[in-house]
Amino acid sequence: xxxxxxxxxxxxxxxxxxxxxxxxxxxxxxxxxxxxxxxxxxxxxxxxxxxxxxxxxxxxxxxxxxxxxxxxxxxxxxxxxxxxxxxxxxxxxxxxxxxxxxxxxxxxxxxxxxxxxxxxxxxxxxxxxxxxxxxxxxxxxxxxxxxxxxxxxxxxxxxxxx
Amino acid sequence: xxxxxxxxxxxxxxxxxxxxxxxxxxxxxxxxxxxxxxxxxxxxxxxxxxxxxxxxxxxxxxxxxxxxxxxxxxxxxxxxxxxxxxxxxxxxxxxxxxxxxxxxxxxxxxxxxxxxxxxxxxxxxxxxxxxxxxxxxxxxxxxxxxxxxxxxxxxxxxxxxxxxxxxxxxxxxxxxxxxxxxxxxxxxxxxxxxxxxxxxxxxxxxxxxxxxxxxxxxxxxxxxxxxxxxxxxxxxxxxxxxxxxxxxxxxxxxxxxxxxxxxxxxxxxxxxxxxxxxxxxxxxxxxxxxxxxxxxxxxxxxxxxxxxxxxxxxxxxxxxxxxxxxxxxxxxxxxxxxxxxxxxxxxxxxxxxxxxxxxxxxxxxxxxxxxxxxxxxxxxxxxxxxxxxxxxxxxxxxxxxxxxxxxxxxxxxxxxxxxxxxxxxxxxxxxxxxxxxxxxxxxxxxxxxxxxxxxxxxxxxxxxxxxxxxxxxxxxxxxxxxxxxxxxxxxxxxxxxxxxxxxxxxxxxxxxxxxxxxxxxxxxxxxxxxxxxxxxxxxxxxxxxxxxxxxxxxxxxxxxxxxxxxxxxxxxxxxxxxxxxxxxxxxxxxxxxxxxxxxxxxxxxxxxxxxxxxxxxxxxxxxxxxxxxxxxxxxxxxxxxxxxxxxxxxxxxxxxxxxxxxxxxxxxxxxxxxxx
Numbered sequence: 022x023x024x025x026x027x028x029x030x031x032x033x034x035x036x037x038x039x040x041x042x043x044x045x046x047x048x049x050x051x052x053x054x055x056x057x058x059x060x061x062x063x064x065x066x067x068x069x070x071x072x073x074x075x076x077x078x079x080x081x082x083x084x085x086x087x088x089x090x091x092x093x094x095x096x097x098x099x100x101x102x103x104x105x106x107x108x109x110x111x112x113x114x115x116x117x118x119x120x121x122x123x124x125x126x127x128x129x130x131x132x133x134x135x136x137x138x139x140x141x142x143x144x145x146x147x148x149x150x151x152x153x154x155x156x157x158x159x160x161x162x163x164x165x166x167x168x169x170x171x172x173x174x175x176x177x178x179x180x181x182x183x
Numbered sequence: 184x185x186x187x188x189x190x191x192x193x194x195x196x197x198x199x200x201x202x203x204x205x206x207x208x209x210x211x212x213x214x215x216x217x218x219x220x221x222x223x224x225x226x227x228x229x230x231x232x233x234x235x236x237x238x239x240x241x242x243x244x245x246x247x248x249x250x251x252x253x254x255x256x257x258x259x260x261x262x263x264x265x266x267x268x269x270x271x272x273x274x275x276x277x278x279x280x281x282x283x284x285x286x287x288x289x290x291x292x293x294x295x296x297x298x299x300x301x302x303x304x305x306x307x308x309x310x311x312x313x314x315x316x317x318x319x320x321x322x323x324x325x326x327x328x329x330x331x332x333x334x335x336x337x338x339x340x341x342x343x344x345x346x347x348x349x350x351x352x353x354x355x356x357x358x359x360x361x362x363x364x365x366x367x368x369x370x371x372x373x374x375x376x377x378x379x380x381x382x383x384x385x386x387x388x389x390x391x392x393x394x395x396x397x398x399x400x401x402x403x404x405x406x407x408x409x410x411x412x413x414x415x416x417x418x419x420x421x422x423x424x425x426x427x428x429x430x431x432x433x434x435x436x437x438x439x440x441x442x443x444x445x446x447x448x449x450x451x452x453x454x455x456x457x458x459x460x461x462x463x464x465x466x467x468x469x470x471x472x473x474x475x476x477x478x479x480x481x482x483x484x485x486x487x488x489x490x491x492x493x494x495x496x497x498x499x500x501x502x503x504x505x506x507x508x509x510x511x512x513x514x515x516x517x518x519x520x521x522x523x524x525x526x527x528x529x530x531x532x533x534x535x536x537x538x539x540x541x542x543x544x545x546x547x548x549x550x551x552x553x554x555x556x557x558x559x560x561x562x563x564x565x566x567x568x569x570x571x572x573x574x575x576x577x578x579x580x581x582x583x584x585x586x587x588x589x590x591x592x593x594x595x596x597x598x599x600x601x602x603x604x605x606x607x608x609x610x611x612x613x614x615x616x617x618x619x620x621x622x623x624x625x626x627x628x629x630x631x632x633x634x635x636x637x638x639x640x641x642x643x644x645x646x647x648x649x650x651x652x653x654x655x656x657x658x659x660x661x662x663x664x665x666x667x668x669x670x671x672x673x674x675x676x677x678x679x680x681x682x683x684x685x686x687x688x689x690x691x692x693x694x695x696x697x698x699x700x701x702x703x704x705x706x707x708x709x710x711x712x713x714x715x716x717x718x719x720x721x722x723x724x725x726x727x728x729x730x731x732x733x734x735x736x737x738x739x740x741x742x743x744x745x746x747x748x749x750x751x752x753x754x755x756x757x758x759x760x761x762x763x764x765x766x767x768x769x770x771x772x773x774x775x776x777x778x779x780x781x782x783x784x785x786x787x788x789x790x791x792x793x794x795x796x797x798x799x800x801x802x803x804x805x806x807x808x809x810x811x812x813x814x815x816x817x818x819x820x821x822x823x824x825x826x827x828x829x830x831x832x833x834x835x836x837x838x839x840x841x842x843x844x845x846x847x848x849x850x851x852x853x854x855x856x857x858x859x
Contacts, residue, residue, distance in 0.1 A: 031533050034469065038551050045555035045591065049562040052587045053579065060578035078578050094703025094784025094793045115701055116429075116764075116781030116795050128578070143430070 063103035071133055079109060079129045079139050088123055101127065101139075113141040186263050186342040189251035193292075193342075196244040196299060197332035200325045203237035203302075206230055207322030211315060211390070231314065234321040235306040241328070242303025249283075249296035252341055256283045262348035265289060265341050271354040273729050281365045287489060287505075288341035290368060294485065295331050297376040301405075302328060305380050311401050312384075313393055320387030327379055330512045338504045354729070354759050363423030371416030371443055375481040377409025378446060381453065385474030386520055389527050394471060399461035400829070402474070404822050406457055410450040411818035417443050418811030429764035429779045431799045433693070433807055436584045441564040442484035445557055449477035452553040455546050463607055465534040465543055468524075469550070475524060479517045480557070486513050487564070538609045545602030552595035559587045589642055596649045596687070599680065600656035618659055625652040639695040646691025653684035671824025679817025686810025692803040699799040703784035705791035713800025715741045715776055722780070722794050730756045732765070735780040735794060739769055751780045751796075774802040 060078045061071065071077045079101060087100035096114045111129050121127060121144060131141035210231025255263050256279050259272045269286045270279055284290040302324045309317065335341070381402060388398045420443065425433040434440060453473040459466045486509040537543040563579045570577050600622055604615045612619075626648040633639060633647055657680040661669060700712035709718040720736040732752040740746035749767040756763065769776040781795030 030536050031468070034466075034547060037547075038469075038554065041551040041555045041591075042558055045558035046562065048587050048590055049559050049566075052583050053562065053566050053577075059580065059582060076582060078580070080578075090785060092785070094787075095701050095795055116779060116797050130580075 063101055063109045064105040064107040065103075066109050066133065066139075067105075067107040073135050074132050076130070076132055079111070079131070079141075081109070081127065083121070083123050083125060083127050084108065085123045099123075101129065109139050110137075111139045111141050113144055115142075115144070118144050185251050185255050185260065186344055189248045189255075190336075190340065190342045192244045192248040192251070193295075193332065193336055196241045196248070196295075197329060197336065199237045199241040199244070200329040200332055202325075203234050203241065204322050204325030204329060206233035206237065207318045207320075207325060210234065210318030211322070231318040231321075234318060234325070238299075238306035238321055238324065239303045242299045245296045245299035249292050252289060252292055253280060253283050256280060256289075259352065261350075261352055262345055264343045264345045267345060267349055267352045269354075270352045271729070272351060274354065275728055277362070277365065284368050284372075285364055288335075288339045290372070291331075291335050291339050291489065292341045293369065294372055294376060295328070295335055297373050298328055298331060298379055301373075301377055301380050302383075305383075305405070309401060311397065312387075313391065316387045316391045316393045316398065318387075319390040320383045323386040323390075324379070324383040327383065327516060330515065334505075334508050334512060338508050354756075361423065361427055363419065363427060367416055367420040367423055370412050370419060374409045374411075374413030374416050374450075375446060375484065377405060377412060378450060378478045378481045380405045381409065381450075381474050382478035382520070385471045386523065389471050389523060389531070392527065392530060394460075394467040394531050396461050396464045399457050399470065400825075402470075403454075403457050403461055404825060406450060406454050406474075406477075407818050407822045407825075410447070410454050411815045411822070413443070413447045413450055414811060414815040414818065417447055418808050418815070421811070422808050426766050426768060426777075427763075429766045431697075431699070431766075431777050431779075431801070433804070436563070436579075436581055438564050438567075439488055441560050442487045445560055445564075446477055446480040446484055448553050448557040448560070449473060449480045452550045452557075453477050456550055459543050459546050460534070463535055463537070463543060465537055466547070467531050467534045468528045469547075471524065471528070471531070473550070475517070475520045476554075476557075479513075479520075480561075482509075482513050482516060486510060535608075537607070540605065540612050541609050542602060542605045542607050545598050545605055548598050549595050549602065552591045552598070555591040556588055556595070559591065560584065563587070585642060589645075593645060593649070596653060596683075599683070600649075600653050603660045603676065603680070604656075618656075622652045622656055625655060633695070637695075643691045643695035646687055647695065650684050650688035650691055653687065654681060657681035657684055671827060672821045673824075675817045675819070675821030675824060677817070678820060679814045682810045682813025682815075682817055684810070685806050685813055686808075689803050689806030689808075689810060693801050693807065696802040697799055697804075699797065701795070701797045703787070703793040704796045705787050705789075705793045707791075708793075710796075710798075712798050713774075713776075713802070715739050715798070715800055717778070717796070717798050718746075719794070719796060722792075725752065727754070730754045733780065733794075735778075735796065737767070737778055737796070737798075739776055739778070739798075741771075749776070749778045751778045753780050753782075770805060774800060775804050776800055 059076075060080060063079070063081050066079065081101035081103045084100040084102050087098075089098050090096070091098070095116075096112065097117065098110060098112050101109050101111055111131075113129065113131075128145040129139060129141035130143040130145070131139055134140050212230070252265075255266055256270055257276070259266060259270055259279060261267050261270075265286065265288050269289070270282050274282070282289075284293045302321075305324065306321060312320070384398070384402050384405065388394045388402075417440075420440070421433050424435065424440075425431070453470065453476075456466050456470045456473050460470045486506075489505070489509060563583050567577050567579055601615065601619060604618055605612075629648040629651045630644045633644055657677055660673065661677060698713040700710050700717070702708075702710045704710065704719040706719055706721045709716060711717060716739070718738045720738060722733055722735045725732050725734045732754040734750050734752045737749040737751070738746040739749055747769050749769060751767040752765040754763050754765055755761075764779050764781075767778045777799040779797050781797060784793040784795045787793050
C-alpha cells in the first residue's frame, strides 16, 4: 500500500481532493435541503407550521392598515399576507427598515411562537428602489389570491400572475 | 468630444488586444522547445515581437478611456447618458468622481482598464520567463481582454450620448454616496483582475509545459498582489456595510459578498500552492488548476454581480443581452481553459514527492479545505438561482453557511496552526508534540473559561479558543531563530496568520458578547448597555448638500470617563428620494459602541416626543477588520521580501557575469556563454 502510494502520489492527491469536494457537496446538499424549510409564506405557515422557536424567514406583504405601535414606542405589530387568505401576525421590537411601509413586501427573520404569532428579530425590506429581497421578487401590493394547487409542489412560490 | 475620444480609445485597445493575441499565438507556432532550428526560432520571435508593445500601448489607451469617463463625471457632462442616470450637479465632488464606477457601465470600464493595465505591466516588466511561455501568456491575456472589450463596447457602452442633454441628472443611490465607494470597488476589482494575470501565466505555462519553480517565482508576486487587494477590498466592503446599512451586522452572506469571497478563497489556496511549487517543485498541476479556478471565480463573481441575475432572474430577462454575454464569456474562458488543462495536464511531469506529515502535506490539506469551503459557498450562492429556474424560492442564509463552512474551517484552522512548524518533505510529528499539546491546552482552557462565564454558542466558543491558540501558533515559527535573520517573507506569513487569528477573535467575540439596547427615548432620558450610559440630549433637524436629516445628540459614557457625543442621523436624500440611516460610532481598543436613530415613537406619559434609539456594544468587533488589514499587510511584506531576494539575486548574477567577462577579456580563448 505504501509503495502504491509513493508511485501514485498525484493520484492520491486527486482522490483526496475529489473526496473533500464530494463531501462538501454532500454536506451542502444535505444542509440546503433543510434550508427548504427556512423560508415561509403565510399560507405555508398555515399548512405546515415550522416548530415553535425554529429560526425561519417569513415573507409576504404588509397588510394595509395593520401596523400598530405599542405604548413602549418600539414594539410594532403588523399582519403579513401571502398569496391566499392566510395571514400571520408579526411582533417586532426594533427600528423599522427605512422602506418598511404598509402594502409593501417584507421578509421577517424570527420564529413562530406557541400562540401562533411570529416574533421577528430582524426585518428585511427593500433597501432602495432597485433592490428587493430576492424572496419577494414578483410580489406586489395589488395581488389577487392564487390557485393554491398550482403551488402545491413548490416550497416557496411567490410568482405573481399578471 | 470627450465621449467620442473615449470610445475611440476603447476600439483601439480592442484592436491591439487582437494584435497581442495573434502575435503571441504565432510566437508559439514552431513546435515545442528544442525542435527549433535557428531559423524557426528567429521567425517565431519576429512574430511575437508585437505582443509586448501591443499590451503596453493597450494599457495606456484603456486607462485613458477610463480617465475620460472620470473627467465627464467630474464636470457632470449630462449629454452622456451614463452621467445623466448616475450623477447630479449638486452632489459633493468626491462622490461625482466615485460615481464613475458606481454603476454597471462605469464599473465594467474600470474592470477593463485594470485588466489592460495589469497586462501592460506584465508585458513591460516580466523578463524572467522563457520567451515562448511569455508569448503564450500574452496571447491568452489578449484573448481574455478581447472578450471584455467586446462586452463593454457592444452591450455596455459607457460613452453613449443622449440625443438631448437634460438640465439635471438623476443622482446616485445615496447608499453609494460614501467614502466606502471610493475604496471598496476599485480595490476589489484590482484583485479580481490581478487574478487574470495569474490565469494567463498558468495557461501559458501549461501550453508550453513549463510548470517549473522558476515559473512559480514569476507567478507568485501577481497572486500575492491580487490577493492583497482582494483582502483589502473585502475588509473595506465589510466595514462599509457595517456602518452604512445601520443593522450592526458585518457580514450578511449576501450573494454579492459571496461573489467576492469565492475568488479570495481560491486565491488563498493558490498562493500557498504557488509557494510549494516555488520552494519544493511539487504540486505542479494542482497550482495550474487553482490558477484557473481563481480567475473563474472572479469572472463568476462579475457575472453574478453585473448580470442582474442576483436581484432577480427577471432582471436578467429584461436585459438578456448582458447576462448572456457574460455567461458566454464565462463558458468560453472556463471551458477553454479546462479543455487545455485536460489535454495537457497528463504531460506535466509529476513534481517532487512528500509525505503526509510534512509542510507540503499540511498545505495540501488546507488547500483542499479551502476548496471545500469554496464549494460550500458556491453551492449556497447558486442554489437559490437554480431552484428559482423551477419556480421554487428558497432563502439561503447564515443557518446554512455558518455550520456548513465551519465543518471545513475548524480542521483548516487546526492544521494552519501546526503546518508552519513542520519541515518540508518529511517530518516526524513527534518532534513538535510539545507545541501540539500546548496549543490544544490553550484551546481547551479558553473554551472552558468562557463557557463558565456564560451561555454561548458552540461556534463562538470554538472560535474564541482557536483564535487564541492561532495567535500563539502564528509566532511559533520564529521560535529559536535569530529575528534579524528571519526573511521578510516569513515575517509576512507570521503577520498574515496572526491576522487570521485576530479576525477570528473579533468574529467570535462579536457573536458571543454583543449587547444591545433598544429604547424609545425622549430628550433627557438615559439608558445603558454593556457598561455604557447613554443619554439622549436632543433630536433636531439638520441639512446636508443633498439631504435633510433628523439628528440625535447622544452623550455616551463608560465608568468615570468623559462623555462622548454621538450624532446618528436618519437622512432623507432628495435626489433620488430615499431615506438612509447614518450610524454613529465610538471606537475603543476593546470594542465599538454603535448607535442609530429610528422613527418617532409617539409621546411618553408626560407628553414628551420620543424617538427610537438603538445602541449596541460590540466587544472587539474592530478586530475583524484589524485582522483583515494585518492579513493584507502580511501579503505586502511577503511581496517585498520576495522582490528583495530577486533583486539581490539579479545583482549577484550581474556581478558574476561582469567578473566572467573580465576573465574572458584577460584570457584569449572565450568561454561559452553560461546557459540561462
